[in-house]
Amino acid sequence: MTTPLAKLTQIPPTVAAVADYEVLARERVSPGAWAYLDGGAADELTARENRAAFARLHLRTRVLRDLTNGNTTCELFGTRLRAPILLAPVAYQKLAYPDGELATVLGASAMRMAMVVSTQASVALEDIAQEAQTPLWFQLYIQHDRDFTLRLVRRAEAAGIRALVVSVDAPISGLRNREQRMGFAFPGGVEPVNLRGLMPLPRATGEALFDSPLITRAATWRDIENLREATKLPLVLKGIMTAEDAERALVAGADGLIVSNHGGRVLDGQPATIEVLSEIAGAVSGRVPILLDGGIRRGSDVFKALALGASAVLIGRAFVHGLAAAGAVGVAHVLRILHAELEATMVLTGCRDISAISPASIRQAGLRT
Ligand SMILES: Cc1cc2nc3c(=O)[nH]c(=O)nc-3n(C[C@H](O)[C@H](O)[C@H](O)COP(=O)(O)O)c2cc1C
Ligand SMILES: CCCCCCC(=O)C(=O)O
Numbered sequence: 056m057t058t059p060l061a062k063l064t065q066i067p068p069t070v071a072a073v074a075d076y077e078v079l080a081r082e083r084v085s086p087g088a089w090a091y092l093d094g095g096a097a098d099e100l101t102a103r104e105n106r107a108a109f110a111r112l113h114l115r116t117r118v119l120r121d122l123t124n125g126n127t128t129c130e131l132f133g134t135r136l137r138a139p140i141l142l143a144p145v146a147y148q149k150l151a152y153p154d155g156e157l158a159t160v161l162g163a164s165a166m167r168m169a170m171v172v173s174t175q176a177s178v179a180l181e182d183i184a185q186e187a188q189t190p191l192w193f194q195l196y197i198q199h200d201r202d203f204t205l206r207l208v209r210r211a212e213a214a215g216i217r218a219l220v221v222s223v224d225a226p227i228s229g230l231r232n233r234e235q236r237m238g239f240a241f242p243g244g245v246e247p248v249n250l251r252g253l254m255p256l257p258r259a260t261g262e263a264l265f266d267s268p269l270i271t272r273a274a275t276w277r278d279i280e281n282l283r284e285a286t287k288l289p290l291v292l293k294g295i296m297t298a299e300d301a302e303r304a305l306v307a308g309a310d311g312l313i314v315s316n317h318g319g320r321v322l323d324g325q326p327a328t329i330e331v332l333s334e335i336a337g338a339v340s341g342r343v344p345i346l347l348d349g350g351i352r353r354g355s356d357v358f359k360a361l362a363l364g365a366s367a368v369l370i371g372r373a374f375v376h377g378l379a380a381a382g383a384v385g386v387a388h389v390l391r392i393l394h395a396e397l398e399a400t401m402v403l404t405g406c407r408d409i410s411a412i413s414p415a416s417i418r419q420a421g422l423r424t
Contacts, residue, residue, distance in 0.1 A: 066381060066388055073352045073373045073389055080151070080379035087239040088150045092375050095319035096229035101327070102319030105350025108327030112359045113418040117405030125407040127397055131344055131367060132218050132289040132310065134190050137167045138394050139367035139409060140357055142374050142386075143318075143348050144194030144220065144293075146175035149245045151379040156183050159378055162386025164188035166394070171220055171369065174207065175247040184214035192218040194293065196225070197274035201281075203253050208286050210249075219286060220313065224294025226273040227264070229321040276307050283308035291346070296331055298338035305342060312339065314347040318371050329360060333414075336364025354396020361409060362416040 069075060081089055095102030127138040142163055149155035156178040163170040169190040172183050184191055193211035198204045211219060259267035283290055292304045293313035301312055314332050316325040328349035336345055344366035351357060351370050360368045370393065377385030406412045 066384065070388070071392075073376065073392055076373075076376040076380045076385060076389060079381070080376040084151060084379050087234070087237045088242075090231070090233040090237045090239050091147070092151055092379065093372060094231050094233035095323065096231055096321055097323035099233070099319060099323065101316055101323050101325045102350075104327040105316070105319055105329070106327075106352065107350075108329045109350055109353070109356045109359055111420075112329070114355065114358070114400070114404055115416055115418050116403060120405040120407070122402055122405070122407045125401065127394065127401070127409060129367060129409045134169075134217055136169055136190070136367070138397065139361060139365075140168055140390065140393055140397070141192070141346070141367060141369045142168065142170040142390075143369035143371040144171040144173035144222070145371055145375055146173045146247070147177045147241065147245050148375070148378060149177035150241070151375050152382050154178075154382065155245075157186055158383040159374065159386050160186045160189070160191075161383035162374075162377070162388075162390065165383065165387040166390040168390050168394075169217075172216075174222075174249055176249060177245050177247070179248050180210055180216075181214050184216070190217045192216060192220055192291075194220040194222055195282075196222055197278050197282075198250070198253060199256050199268060199272040200253060201278070203250075205285060207249065208282070208288075212286065212288060216288065218289040218291055218311070219282070220291045220293050221279065221282065222293045222317075223274065223279075224296075224315065224317050225321045227269055229317070229323075231320065276303060279304070279307040279309070295335065296325060296328070298334050301335045301338050301345075305339070309343060311344045311346065313369065314345060314349075314365070315369075316349055318349055329356075329363065332360065332363045332365060351393075354393045354398070355400045357393060357397045358400040358404070358406075358412060359417060361412045362414060364414075 129136050129139045152158050156176045160183050167189050171192040171194050173194050174196040193216040256268045289310040291311035292309045294315050295301050295312045314328050314335055328347050332347055346367045347360045347365040348369035351368050352373055357368050374386050374389050377389035404416055
């Protein structure tokens with residue numbers, strides 16, 4: 056059946072699920088751009104595992120409950136969200152679609168879903184904020200020039216950003232063999248415009264990575280503590296994968312954590328995010344909200360993450376595929392599909408609202424529940 060949105064916007068009637076956008080997106084971008092947008096580090100084991108781990112989890116249904124007045128809303132850092140689904144920070148979106156982040160923010164606004172703008176966006180933060188009719192967060196990569204970094208934070212505050220997401224898992228780029236094999240280079244016109252004016256890092260003088268300015272000037276916990284002092288924005292650390300780092304993040308003053316392995320794009324060999332979520336949720340014990348990303352392609356994946364302790368999830372490649380295939384409409388449609396699937400999963404498991412989703416909604420392996 057064709058959905059009303061599809062009728063309005065010429066979405067191919069064959070698009071029924073987020074995975075269908077992956078097929079369309081691949082046809083619409085160059086092979087090099089596809090390697091960047093879709094690829095992972097090294098053998099891409101972690102990127103695949105993020106998805107496979109969701110498939111191994113099974114849902115427990117509860118029937119005949121009264122579900123009237125149910126809803127998917129949630130609250131994060133004082134903002135009520137229509138659903139616990141945000142667009143993850145994704146750099147260089149003009150690679151996927153000519154309008155890049157401007158198309159994405161239109162799609163997110165149409166669905167009233169929050170978007171996290173990357174430090175390495177290909178459109179200026181202020182221009183994205185100008186178009187936004189939905190909550191925006193800003194993802195910060197701490198730069199080797201800490202004064203420049205602080206100016207980015209001030210720009211985010213001035214633009215009305217609601218939370219600062221500091222990505223802590225990528226002091227260096229991942230070794231992305233797919234891109235290397237394609238000889239991928241960014242085309243003209245696709246650049247990190249928010250970093251204009253940043254002096255390049257001094258060149259490494261020796262061979263050893265450990266002695267290079269990339270490492271000697273890399274962020275440490277001290278930077279997180281300094282940021283905590285420098286801004287009143289909620290501070291969310293992205294890239295936490297262990298209970299130890301979750302504890303450390305709370306000591307440094309984090310208001311939230313994102314369990315993320317960067318979609319398997321940085322270090323191949325990390326576990327799936329959904330596999331480590333329970334451990335981290337156990338350590339955090341409700342002190343701050345935990346979000347999760349990595350491998351989410353279905354509303355039932357969103358549900359599984361909420362069941363195991365996440366307050367919300369972020370989607371990366373899923374919306375990039377919609378963007379590449381159909382611009383703002385594709386982004387909106389991906390969000391619509393995921394939202395509808397989440398609602399259906401909630402109804403069929405007997406969960407009237409987000410707070411009703413719990414570990415009991417998931418079948419624990421080996422147990423007869
Ligand atoms: C093309 C691309 C660019 C990305 N750029 C950033 C970025 O600039 N900053 C960041 O913190 N994460 C970045 N990420 C990682 C995402 O925020 C997110 O962690 C990941 O995509 C989640 O996995 P998924 O793609 O399976 O949903 C990027 C991911 C992709 C696919
Ligand atoms: C030093 C890391 C830069 C990565 C920038 C973009 C990004 O996060 C990605 O996954 O690609």
